[in-house]
Amino acid sequence: MAKAKSAFVCTECGAEYRKWQGQCSSCQEWNTLSEVRLASARPGSGASGSGRAGYAGDHSRQIVDLGQVDLSEVPRLTSTFAEFDRVLGGGLVPGSAVLLGGNPGAGKSTLLLQTACKLAQQRRIVYVTGEESLSQVAMRAHRLQLPSQGLKMLAETSVETILAVAERENPEILVIDSIQTMHLEDIASAPGGVAQVRESAAALTRFAKQTNTVLLLVGHVTKDGTLAGPKVLEHMIDASLLLEGGADSRFRTLRGQKNRFGAVNELGVFAMLEQGLKEVKNPSAIFLSRQEEQAPGSLVMVVWEGTRPILVEVQALVDESALGNPRRVAVGVDQNRLAMLLAVLNRHGGLFTGDQDVFLNVVGGVKVLETSADLAVLLAVVSSLQNRALPRELVVFGEVGLSGEIRPVPSGQERITEAAKHGFQRAIVPRANAPKQPPKGMEVIAVDKLSDALEAL
Structure with a gap:
């Protein structure tokens, strides 16, 4: 056929x-x-891949017993950014394909240009730009005061030409900015289409695997914040990273959505300055820039991102609703979970919010994906509902069940220790997370039920 x-x-x-x-x-x-x-x-044909099978050699066709596979540690290349390496799982893995996505102006090209310029002093790097001219990239590097010597640049959108140059130069790292501008001559469609994005990424990824080259791809995002292009693109790559941050914010968060060489829930924080992106060593410090006078509805919670705890502030505003259907607006947490927690507060806490508008916001643009923020969210809602400010030195974490019980969360001891480092003196935590010996100068209140937490306030 x-x-x-x-x-x-x-x-x-x-x-x-x-x-x-x-x-x-x-x-x-x-x-x-x-x-x-x-x-x-x-x-x-470049799209079929039959013409480039010679890269791997005959060893790729041999059958090997799983027990005979070498388990030695794969050497990683540092990106010169500790926060970037953290999200990658320890650094760049040779032969891996990494897709970096983000909104326009988030800093994708800036981050990769800073990384490439610094690594080019010791390693062979080819930076392919398909969206900007070489002079534009050179002006950006000059504005950011980056070392420009040693970085090999190529302004090209043809994948066949890029692979020919890469085969001749034999780089250790190949940067493609961006995958939506690449095209194969055998594919009869415009660059950026489904066919071109898929086949171009497949050809580049195949070259990276067969030559043990680190492939860094820049990808655009759609209106809803997801990576543009076919879903199969995410299956071909090894790591998918998303750089988030609004144009009105100087901070950027780098989060892993897929990573075959590390955890996917790591979070890296950067600050956009005149000299480019600068990593933030202590993210909790920027998320805790609070007002001198404590306001009702404000509370600090400890969330776990990858391998470290981060202290963030959650704010709640409860106001009498003028509509027949009160609004539930949540920024940074799941809106459906907020509705569920309000039902638990009504049933097991005795506080009714069915006729109130409830607005919730996590300060700093952080998206909380775990359930350890449940107790802090409810206590912030109670504080705003009763118009009573909570103590400034209070920190809270814990998961709330449907029956009103306070369930433990992972790494409870590390969360309490991190809060004590930042000067917090009181903590309301699940009883299973309460340490036998609390940190010096901190009072730990262990609770079993939601009613116990409300009494502790």
Whole structure:
């Protein structure tokens, strides 16, 4: 049977279909199928990959027993940024493909240019720019006062040309800025389309695996904040990182969404300065810039991000609703979980908020993904509801169950120790997380139920 000339790929899940249809049968999403023109499978085609099998050699076709695989530590290359290395899981792994996404102006190109310029003093790096000219990149490097000697630049969008140059230069790190501007001559579609993004990333990733080169890709994001392009792109790469931060904020957060060589819940914090991105050694200090006078509804909680605790402030505002359906607005936490916690507060805390508008915000733009913020959220809501400020030296963490019990959270001792380092003197924690010997100068209040926490206030 002859190979199909085109296929239809779902941009959400990557499922392929021979005909167009309104709804994807795999993920049940509507109007997500895009036509992909397939290249003919002739020898030497860059899209098929048959012409580049020579990179790996014959050893890739040998069968090896799993017990005979060498378990020695894979050497990692430092990115010169401790926060970047933390999110990567310890550094750049040779032969890996890393996708860095973010909104326009977040600092993706700035971060990679700073990394490339510093590493180029000791390692072979090729920086490929498809969106900017060489003079624009040079002006940015001069403005950021970066060492420009040693970094090899290439302004090109053809993947075939890039692979030919990379094969000749044999770099240790290859930077592609950005994958949406790359194109293969065998694919009859415009750059940035589903077919071009998928096949270009596949060809570059195949080269990186076969030559043991670190591949760094810059990716655009859609309106809803997800990485643009087909979903299969996330399956081909080894690490997917997202650089977040609004244009009105000087701080940027780097979070791992996928990482085959480390944890995916690590968080790196950077500050955007005139000299580019600068890593923040102590993220808790920037998230705790509070007012001198304590206001009702403000409370500090300890969240766990990857391998370290971070202290952040949560603010709640409860006001009488003028609408028939009171609003529940949450920024930084799950809005559905806020509604559930308010129901628990009504049933097991005796405080009714059904006729009140509840607004919740996590200061600093941090997104809290774990359940250890439950108790702090409820106590902040109670503080605003009763218009009574909580003690400034109080810190809270703990998960709240549907029956009103306070459940323990991981790494409770480390959270309490981090709070004590920042001068907090009181802590309300789950009883299972209470240490036998609390830190000097800190009073730890262990609670079992929500009612116990309300009494402790």
